[in-house]
Amino acid sequence: MPKIDDIATQAKDSxxxxxxxxxxxxxxTVDETSVQVEGGEPKQVKASNRSxxxxxxxNEENTVGVTSTTDVNSEGLELALKTxxxxxxxxxxxxxxxxxxxxxxxxxxxxxxxxxxxxxxxLIDNLIQAxxxxxxxxxxxxxxxxxxxxxxxLERFYLNSEDALRTEARSYASLYLYSxxxxxxxxxxxxxxxxxxHSLNDLDVQGCLKEAAxxxxxxLNYEKVKSGKYRVVFSPEAFLSLLGAFSNLFNAQNIxxxxxxxxxxxxxxxxxxxxxxxxxxxxxxxxxxSTLFDGEGTPTRRVELIRNGVLSHFLHSVGTAKRMNQNPTxxxxxxxxxxxxxxxxxxxxxxxxxQEYSLETAENVIFIDDLQALHAGVKALQGSFSLPFDGxxxxxxxxxxxxxxxxxxxxxxxxxxxxxxxxxxxxxxxGICPRVWVEExxxxxx
Amino acid sequence: xxxSPLLLTKELPTLxxxxxxxxxxxxxxxxxATLLGxxxxxxxxxxxxxxxxxxxxxxxxxDDIITSISPRLSTGAGVRVFRGHxxxxxxxxxxxxxxxxxxxxxxxxxxxxxxPAPNAHIPxxxxxxxxxxxxxxxxxxxxxxxxxxxxxxxxxxxxxxxLNLKASHVQSRRATYFRDWQEVLIASSDGTFARxxxxxxSVGYSLLCADGANRSSINQRAGNTSDPGFLRSWDYxxxxxxxxxxxxxxxxxxxxxxxxxxxxMANQFGGVIFHEACGHLxxxxxxxxxxxxxxxxxxxKIAHESLTAWDEGRSESAFGTIDMDDExxxxxxxxxxxxxxxxxxxxxxxxxxxxxxPRTGSGRRQNYTFAAASRMRNTYIAPGNYTNEDLFASIDKxxxxxxxxxxxxxxxxxxxxxxxxxxxxxxxKITKPLKGAILIGEATEIxxxxxxxxxxxxxxxxxxxxxxxxxxxTVGQPHIxxxxxxxxxx
Numbered sequence: 001m002p003k004i005d006d007i008a009t010q011a012k013d014s015x016x017x018x019x020x021x022x023x024x025x026x027x028x029t030v031d032e033t034s035v036q037v038e039g040g041e042p043k044q045v046k047a048s049n050r051s052x053x054x055x056x057x058x059n060e061e062n063t064v065g066v067t068s069t070t071d072v073n074s075e076g077l078e079l080a081l082k083t084x085x086x087x088x089x090x091x092x093x094x095x096x097x098x099x100x101x102x103x104x105x106x107x108x109x110x111x112x113x114x115x116x117x118x119x120x121x122x123l124i125d126n127l128i129q130a131x132x133x134x135x136x137x138x139x140x141x142x143x144x145x146x147x148x149x150x151x152x153x154l155e156r157f158y159l160n161s162e163d164a165l166r167t168e169a170r171s172y173a174s175l176y177l178y179s180x181x182x183x184x185x186x187x188x189x190x191x192x193x194x195x196x197x198h199s200l201n202d203l204d205v206q207g208c209l210k211e212a213a214x215x216x217x218x219x220l221n222y223e224k225v226k227s228g229k230y231r232v233v234f235s236p237e238a239f240l241s242l243l244g245a246f247s248n249l250f251n252a253q254n255i256x257x258x259x260x261x262x263x264x265x266x267x268x269x270x271x272x273x274x275x276x277x278x279x280x281x282x283x284x285x286x287x288x289x290s291t292l293f294d295g296e297g298t299p300t301r302r303v304e305l306i307r308n309g310v311l312s313h314f315l316h317s318v319g320t321a322k323r324m325n326q327n328p329t330x331x332x333x334x335x336x337x338x339x340x341x342x343x344x345x346x347x348x349x350x351x352x353x354x355q356e357y358s359l360e361t362a363e364n365v366i367f368i369d370d371l372q373a374l375h376a377g378v379k380a381l382q383g384s385f386s387l388p389f390d391g392x393x394x395x396x397x398x399x400x401x402x403x404x405x406x407x408x409x410x411x412x413x414x415x416x417x418x419x420x421x422x423x424x425x426x427x428x429x430x431g432i433c434p435r436v437w438v439e440e441x442x443x444x445x446x
Numbered sequence: 447x448x449x450s451p452l453l454l455t456k457e458l459p460t461l462x463x464x465x466x467x468x469x470x471x472x473x474x475x476x477x478x479a480t481l482l483g484x485x486x487x488x489x490x491x492x493x494x495x496x497x498x499x500x501x502x503x504x505x506x507x508x509d510d511i512i513t514s515i516s517p518r519l520s521t522g523a524g525v526r527v528f529r530g531h532x533x534x535x536x537x538x539x540x541x542x543x544x545x546x547x548x549x550x551x552x553x554x555x556x557x558x559x560x561x562p563a564p565n566a567h568i569p570x571x572x573x574x575x576x577x578x579x580x581x582x583x584x585x586x587x588x589x590x591x592x593x594x595x596x597x598x599x600x601x602x603x604x605x606x607x608x609l610n611l612k613a614s615h616v617q618s619r620r621a622t623y624f625r626d627w628q629e630v631l632i633a634s635s636d637g638t639f640a641r642x643x644x645x646x647x648s649v650g651y652s653l654l655c656a657d658g659a660n661r662s663s664i665n666q667r668a669g670n671t672s673d674p675g676f677l678r679s680w681d682y683x684x685x686x687x688x689x690x691x692x693x694x695x696x697x698x699x700x701x702x703x704x705x706x707x708x709x710x711m712a713n714q715f716g717g718v719i720f721h722e723a724c725g726h727l728x729x730x731x732x733x734x735x736x737x738x739x740x741x742x743x744x745x746x747k748i749a750h751e752s753l754t755a756w757d758e759g760r761s762e763s764a765f766g767t768i769d770m771d772d773e774x775x776x777x778x779x780x781x782x783x784x785x786x787x788x789x790x791x792x793x794x795x796x797x798x799x800x801x802x803x804p805r806t807g808s809g810r811r812q813n814y815t816f817a818a819a820s821r822m823r824n825t826y827i828a829p830g831n832y833t834n835e836d837l838f839a840s841i842d843k844x845x846x847x848x849x850x851x852x853x854x855x856x857x858x859x860x861x862x863x864x865x866x867x868x869x870x871x872x873x874x875k876i877t878k879p880l881k882g883a884i885l886i887g888e889a890t891e892i893x894x895x896x897x898x899x900x901x902x903x904x905x906x907x908x909x910x911x912x913x914x915x916x917x918x919x920t921v922g923q924p925h926i927x928x929x930x931x932x933x934x935x936x
Binding site for chain 1: 506508511512513514515516517518519520521522531532533534535536537538539552553556557595596599617618654661662663701704705706734735736737796815817851852853854856857858859860862863864881882883884886887888932933934935936
């Protein structure tokens with residue numbers, strides 16, 4: 001990919017040639033390698049070095065058009081600017097997007113930057129070893145059908161015609177292991193784990209292995225669960241996936257589009273149990289994928305969304321913030337229509353519970369480890385969900401895996417029915433969260 | 447004149463081919479043949495190049511305003527190198543000769559191979575005469591015949607007005623359209639040299655209605671490949687009526703009572719049941735991973751004798767139609783199941799190499815950043831001999847699943863999918879609307895429970911996500927009866 005300064009110069013030259021006075025560009029380049037193995041041999045290695053930019057152009061009538069392209073040479077940029085200019089005449093006339101007022105505000109850079117990539121052979125060797133150890137963890141584990149180890153360098157930039165320029169670079173390494181069992185007379189069972197870090201050397205391979213093995217083995221002893229209402233405990237990952245599925249609650253653009261369970265007047269209302277606090281914190285020190293600025297160049301920050309059960313803030317782009325008389329929060333994604341999305345949730349308890357619960361002593365609770373098919377079973381605009389899950393029936397510490405069951409409910413009811421958040425939080429790729437106890441939900445089994 | 451592909455490697459660093467930049471044509475033969483020869487000379491068993499150009503645009507109308515027109519221009523290439531059963535895939539945005547050579551060199555090095563030494567001869571790769579489906583079938587003019595930005599906006603705004611006329615308790619109306627124009631060129635060391643243009647379009651509605659605490663959201667989408675005038679022919683008036691009626695019925699629907707029921711699944715998008723519960727499990731990708739219970743069942747009965755199913759590369763205008771797959775193989779019509787007996791699997795090149803099943807023209811990928819994998823195209827259950835009345839009459843208490851949502855299948859063959867619009871069946875009649883249903887089951891069990899197929903085969907456009915990205919597919923079936931299935935709800 002050309003250097004960012006070169007792109008800026010080329011874009012300015014092309015814009016000047018085309019008579020375009022106001023524009024901005026968001027771009028990224030990715031250099032990544034991933035490996036998969038099977039039966040002790042490499043199966044597929046993938047590598048990619050690719051780049052893309054999205055340009056926004058304001059015309060004389062102050063309407064905006066965009067175009068994205070993978071051609072970041074001067075010809076490609078010129079064509080993109082030209083196409084965006086053509087599209088600008090179909091842009092919205094009300095609430096026209098504008099540059100971020102914070103696009104040039106200095107950012108205190110606490111990023112970890114890039115790390116050197118390991119040789120591909122090292123990825124393959126590490127993954128083959130992990131596969132071998134997982135297969136040896138239990139005689140019933142017959143395969144690791146889904147596995148992968150990858151490393152990625154990512155560079156992002158934002159620039160505009162008023163000389164704002166931001167850049168950042170990051171490196172990531174990740175591992176997933178998903179094993180499957182086969183036992184005579186029993187249904188195949190499976191379980192998996194995922195880890196991400198800044199470099200291959202930091203990657204918690206043993207932790208991933210241990211978790212994948214323990215989960216898979218824990219599902220060997222399985223039973224159908226009787227349909228009914230149960231007290232439910234969500235694992236951190238399960239609760240965060242549900243929270244993510246209903247993120248329209250906090251999304252200012254969704255709210256303005258009437259595509260949300262909230263309205264502009266919802267701030268200050270009690271929407272959850274007082275135990276629940278939720279923040280979105282892109283720069284949380286534990287967030288491996290932390291990011292310093294959003295697609296509009298606005299610096300990211302911590303935003304308290306729910307404080308002691310009360311809806312306290314929305315996530316904003318430049319445009320939504322202006323319309324709702326707020327400050328942008330660094331959650332905008334550049335585009336013809338600027339969208340808003342969360343970065344990294346931090347869920348915690350704000351109020352000490354009068355009664356504490358434990359899976360070691362609780363009787364007949366359902367522990368939901370992983371929710372599936374969220375794309376099919378979540379009605380985000382209705383607030384309802386009906387989802388298959390992986391989990392266990394837990395009775396005084398004893399766990400029995402549940403075969404083929406669904407959990408259903410209304411998300412706002414779930415928030416209000418939270419009776420306890422455990423003290424110990426877990427780090428997941430989507431955020432930090434403890435186990436969350438919910439008074440009662442419908443479970444369908446047999 | 448292009449240099450001969452039979453060359454000494456010492457000439458390689460100085461080669462500078464100039465191919466037509468805005469069209470994939472015969473001028474790409476010399477550079478690609480040279481690079482394929484280099485790959486083979488280095489010791490690769492098989493080398494393949496996939497080149498792609500995309501001109502995409504989407505348009506969104508919200509209520510009575512166009513809020514987004516988003517063009518995207520993209521070019522890229524991928525090179526795949528096989529050594530034994532292992533393959534390596536490297537992708538790049540750089541389509542210059544040196545860019546493609548760098549990608550090849552990286553792929554070779556990952557496979558433990560090096561560019562041949564100076565003075566080594568590079569074997570000649572005799573590519574076939576360009577098999578140009580685009581020119582042969584008149585596709586070169588398709589892009590210019592598609593709707594302009596202005597026309598997209600006018601159609602969608604008109605459509606949204608129709609929705610406002612037909613629906614009540616409207617909270618938000620959305621009409622969306624996209625056009626995905628893709629030109630591909632594939633060249634591989636077995637002599638494959640083929641070009642195609644694909645034009646995929648989709649248009650649809652998203653309606654949200656609310657009345658106090660009652661809410662309903664209905665999405666409906668139509669898709670087409672191969673017709674540049676598709677948007678102009680979209681019958682948005684009758685679609686608006688249909689969407690408004692569904693939303694109205696679901697607005698005050700009760701939540702489904704969970705349990706095990708016989709169900710009738712409507713035709714068209716009801717075909718998602720076969721897609722999730724069986725289709726994915728017939729892909730060689732699943733055989734390789736040992737995640738399908740059907741791996742060793744070819745020739746055996748895996749479904750009810752009433753069930754016959756196909757996966758077709760070419761169905762006129764259907765969403766998953768391709769003339770050739772992304773490995774340059776002409777798309778086939780593949781009989782999957784005949785009267786309950788498993789006949790064939792869905793195979794790509796890598797799957798064929800690793801499992802021994804013959805390729806079926808099913809190697810597909812979202813774009814140049816993915817290696818091709820065995821993927822479905824237009825997949826459907828064939829019509830049977832029953833009438834819809836026969837199906838309903840056979841059920842005392844069950845559920846009619848009229849509109850399906852998405853679904854998925856896991857590593858153990860357990861599948862699930864959501865139902866967007868459902869009704870209770872009592873004594874053979876539809877009695878009341880239901881919402882919140884999700885269906886779950888085991889693939890091996892459910893296939894034996896599809897006991898009745900009606901005569902009204904219908905196809906529907908869908909999107910399928912898997913190892914090689916999100917691709918366009920068709921699902922389909924006539925109305926079918928499933929004797930029993932677990933229905934999750936409140």
